[in-house]
Structures are given as structure tokens and as C-alpha cells.
Amino acid sequence: MNFPKKLIAILALLPGLALASEGTFKLDKAPARPSLTSLQNGAKLFVNYCLNCHSASSMRYNRLKDLGLSEEQIKENLLFTGEKVGALMTTALRPADAKEWFGVVPPDLSVIARAKASSAGTGPDYLYTYLRTFYKDDTRPTGWNNMVVPNVAMPHVMWQQQGVRTVKMVEEKDPHDASKTVHTFKGFEQVAPGTMTSLQFDEATADLVAYLEWMAEPAAATRKSLGVWVLFLMSIFALFAWRLSASFWKEVK
Numbered sequence: 001m002n003f004p005k006k007l008i009a010i011l012a013l014l015p016g017l018a019l020a021s022e023g024t025f026k027l028d029k030a031p032a033r034p035s036l037t038s039l040q041n042g043a044k045l046f047v048n049y050c051l052n053c054h055s056a057s058s059m060r061y062n063r064l065k066d067l068g069l070s071e072e073q074i075k076e077n078l079l080f081t082g083e084k085v086g087a088l089m090t091t092a093l094r095p096a097d098a099k100e101w102f103g104v105v106p107p108d109l110s111v112i113a114r115a116k117a118s119s120a121g122t123g124p125d126y127l128y129t130y131l132r133t134f135y136k137d138d139t140r141p142t143g144w145n146n147m148v149v150p151n152v153a154m155p156h157v158m159w160q161q162q163g164v165r166t167v168k169m170v171e172e173k174d175p176h177d178a179s180k181t182v183h184t185f186k187g188f189e190q191v192a193p194g195t196m197t198s199l200q201f202d203e204a205t206a207d208l209v210a211y212l213e214w215m216a217e218p219a220a221a222t223r224k225s226l227g228v229w230v231l232f233l234m235s236i237f238a239l240f241a242w243r244l245s246a247s248f249w250k251e252v253k
Helices: 005-021 036-050 061-067 071-078 095-102 123-132 198-216 220-252
Strands: 056-060 134-136 144-146 163-174 177-193
Touching: 036 061, 036 071, 036 198, 056 061, 061 071, 123 198
Parallel strands: 134 163
Antiparallel strands: 134 144, 163 177
8 A cells, every 4th residue: 555755754743743842851760659548649639630630430439449549538539529429539629621721631540550661661650750840831811831741731739748849940052052952951940839848858759749640540560460360370380381291201102
């Protein structure tokens, strides 16, 4: 099949356009937070700060019982607008309103921790870096910008916890063209403190990311533990097959 040259050129540009839309900021490694305490705190942060605009339409509230929460704890701490414990985690924000306010409908977060995996890092690495790299930018409609996703439509929903930060940029010579200069990121500058220290905010973000990773595949821990036993049993069967084969061919020889 012969494709038009213009179509081939457009397809060749698509990967580059996708990378450009999300910047080239180096991703930090997301800390492992597998404990139930961390996951419970992450679930609380998710309901309080993410579920106002985003949905998680593949997850039900009662699935949080897998994290050690009772039905009563879920009702008292995580249900605020009369939902049932067996209801899906959906937002009350109408898509039309979201489009008008943010210019784009916020994505469903059910499997976001898996969807954002790339050659640059895992999905949790992406989310952990993204949520920690917001900075004040009065040129943006929301007043916020982000290093991982430049010109992001999402506001910094946890700015009170992290505080207000700006970016420090310096002009340096372009390594590819000495006659030009480029703006290089040199870190953040804290303008106003938050309710959390930097370490506390990083830990809270790690808990939230851990919950998003768990939500993307709640059965992951069970799958991995079963996988170990399956490999162990297959090794035993392989050993029996090897010895049986050796015994059979010994008689044939």
C-alpha cells in the first residue's frame, strides 16, 4: 500500500509532538510505599484533592476495604456527597463545565499510573515528579505552571501544603549553537511556606502516587505472589521432566 508523502511526514512527526507536549524534564524516582498506612493516606488525599475534578470510573469505594478500611471508615472519611459505599469513584464536575473552565476535560485516573509509563520512567515516577513540580506563573489562566507538563491546564490543588514556589531560570549558551542562548532550569525558589515541610510534602505525594499505582491494578500484589509459586512449581515439573527424559534415553541407548 502506498501512503501519500504528506501523511508519512505527519506520522513521522507525531512522536516528537507528543514529547514536546509533556516537556523533557528529568523524572525523579518514586519511593516505594507499599504499606497499608501509606495507601490509606493516599486514598484520603485522592478523594480530597483529585476526585473534585477527576473520576476513577473503574474503581468502587468498597474496594478500599482491601486496604484495611472498614465500611464505616469509608462512609465517615471518604464519602462526602451521599454516595453509596458500592458506588464508582466519579466526580460531580460536568464535562462541559470542565471544558469551559480548564479548556480540557480532566482525564479519568483509574489507570493513569500505568498509562504514563514511558522510556523516561515508570508511571509512578512521572506522577511523583509531576505533582511536585508546580510553580507560580501569573501568565497562566490558573496562575500555575508545571515543569513536567509545560503550560498545564491543571491548577496546583495542593499548593497550600507545598507553599508557593517560583522557578529559577538562567540564560546559557545553546550547546548546539554557540550564537544562541537558552533558558535553563536551575531549581525552585520558595516564596511562601506551606503547611507541610518539603520532606512531608514529598512523603504525602509518594503516598498519593502509591495509591494511584494500587488503583491501576489492585490485584498486583496477589498476582506477583502467585507468580512466585507458579515459577516454583514449574521448576519442579521441569526437574521431573529432565530426569524422566534422561531415564528414558538411557534405556534407548
